[in-house]
Amino acid sequence: MIWLFLPGVELSLLAGAAPVDSKVPVLEVRVEGGPGGLYGWAAYHSTEGIFCHERKTGPSPTGEVANERKRLARLLIFFALKEATGKEPGPWGIFTGIRPTKIVHRLLDRGCNREQTVEILCRDYAVRAGKAELITGIALRQRPLLLPLANNPGQVSVYIGIPFCPTRCLYCSFPAYSLNRHRQWVAPFTEVLLAEIRAVGEELCHHNLEVQSIYFGGGTPTSLAAEQLAELLEAANLYLRTAGTVEFTVEGGRPDTLSLERLRICAGAGVTRLSINPQSMQERTLKVIGRDHSVEDVYRAVEAARNVGFPVLNMDVIVGLPGEGVADVESTMEHIKGLAPENVTVHTLAVKRASRLLDELSNHPLPTGEEAAAMWEVTRKYAAGSGMVPYYLYRQKRMLGNLENVGYALPGRECVYNIQMIEERQTVIGLGAGAGSKWVNPRDGSLINQYNPKDPQDYIRRLPELIKRKIDKLAAIR
Structure with missing residues (x-):
């Protein structure tokens, strides 16, 4: 503060x-x-x-x-x-945490209506009215998808982390390993991840636990060889997917990894939501941030994904990228609007400690906080103009303008996993290198976080211990 x-x-x-x-x-x-x-x-x-x-x-x-x-x-x-x-210092008042909507849900749980909640946020948390209205509206939109804790002890979601990417982006701090340098780790990692999926899936079945959503993230899962991706998706369907599974997401992320073969593998495995993340639709920006794909690659990937038949496409963009201004964001959003995804996730650039960007700031001038806020407003208007509503929100340290990340969706196309992960009212089990598990006690809502090792070699070495830890936790939450 x-x-x-x-x-x-x-x-x-x-x-x-x-x-x-x-x-x-x-x-x-x-x-x-x-x-x-x-x-x-x-x-x-x-x-x-x-x-x-x-x-x-x-x-x-x-x-x-x-x-x-x-x-x-x-x-x-x-x-x-x-x-x-x-x-x-920005519009969020005394909120410095990642999940401001959790406070809203507590107020709604106690019987506050929309107007009372907004008033409390402005008065007691110094949140500006526009942001108070935003997070209150998001929380109300989430309520039908968030069961009361006492009603969902038998339901979990699963995250599967693939820690490999074609290259590492300028702004990235996630535990992602470039295939250029670490390709030799992929095969042993995949073999061990299959074992973790199988062991945890068998335990979920033993405890009669339903899996509401499955999310393949990373990293870039589609950077794996097609046969490795197919093997992992098949294992997820065999051991994790249940009658109660309503959503299966794969982060395609980099459009240059989305070959027609991989798209068909994902669709054939029953993936219901695919992310294709351009981050920007400005060629010069893509080169600066190290994306190694073109705007044309984005169009090609979206067209192919539509032809294959995914029910929901998500596209990520970042506001505040080096060298960009409001006009660049307007251009990017015009492109996105024409591609008509069902979801758009807008991230505000955060200068993270583990990113190359922090070390190279002198070479990459960034927009001011005021400029970032103007860019964010452009994305909001474009999302609204496309018929989308904001459905989840989170914040990070070192964000330009002390702003936020917002997910938009066409009504009825909201990502269930994103809501459950941010609101922390359902156990989310993390499999794979760097994946985090959130163990929620359904009796009192208390939360325990556990993380798999980020380093693939460490993850491989410690797998028996990691599986035992999850088996013990599954028995406790049931």
Whole structure:
């Protein structure tokens, strides 16, 4: 929160009151009270003066007093530093986490209506009205797809991570290994992943667990050889797919990997949703970010996918890419609109620590936060103009303009897996290198995260341990 206003400032914790003669800026915060209401104040002492903010609250709207204390402390800091610096750090107020819609669902769970929820977000979290309306609308749209915890202990989703890509993109920080350097790992990795799919699938069957959605991600799953991809999809159908499976997604990602053979393999395996991710439809940008495909490749892949007959196509774009402006995003969205996918996912560029972009920023000028916000607005208008509605949202650190990523869909074509993954109300089991599992306790909603090793060699070596860990967790959640 402090770094939103004072980026990179060094922080240390002081005990007791602020020193009267300190030449170093000091921030004091105090919150007291209980279930009936809280009172708190924050004071920022600097060479420019003392900047204070105080506030009283009534009974907690969520009923969680400890969380309310933390929320009020953040809110006090937000307004004290806003006054001291004169900065407006973005539209999300005190939300710094990945999943702002989770707060909305808690409010809706307690009986708040749309208007009350928006009011609380603006008043108690300093969220701007437009974003409060956005996430409230998204949460309400998700509600029919999110069973109450007590009603879904017998239902899970499965993520299968393929950690290989043709090349590594400039902005990427995911645990993806380029095939140019790591092709020798693919065959042993595939063999071990098949064993994990089989072992976990047999355990799911033993516990009578339904799999609602299956998601092949990465990496780029379609960068595998056609026969390896076919083998994995066949195993997923044999061991994971159940009568309750409503969605099967494959991240095609790079259009240059989507040969007609691979598309037919996916369609023949019953894949219902395919992602083809151009990120931009500007040739010069594709070269800068290292995509190794052309705009024409995107058109070819979409046409072939339509001819093969996938029910849902998703396309990803990124706003804020190096060298792009609003006109470039408008051009990209015109292309996307003409291709008419059922889903569009809009990402705001995040400068991630593990990316090449961070090391090469001097060579790649980025848009300002204001420019990124204008680009984001272009994508929103194009999605709305195509009849799409926003259905899921998440945020990341170091995003341009302190913005967000939003998934849009034609009504009724929302990606179930994306909703379950972000809202964390259903167990999601991660298979493959770098895959994360989210074990949700259906009795109280508590969550345990577990991760497979990112390195394929480490994943291969530790497979027996990883399978045992999942078997133990499956027994516990049932």
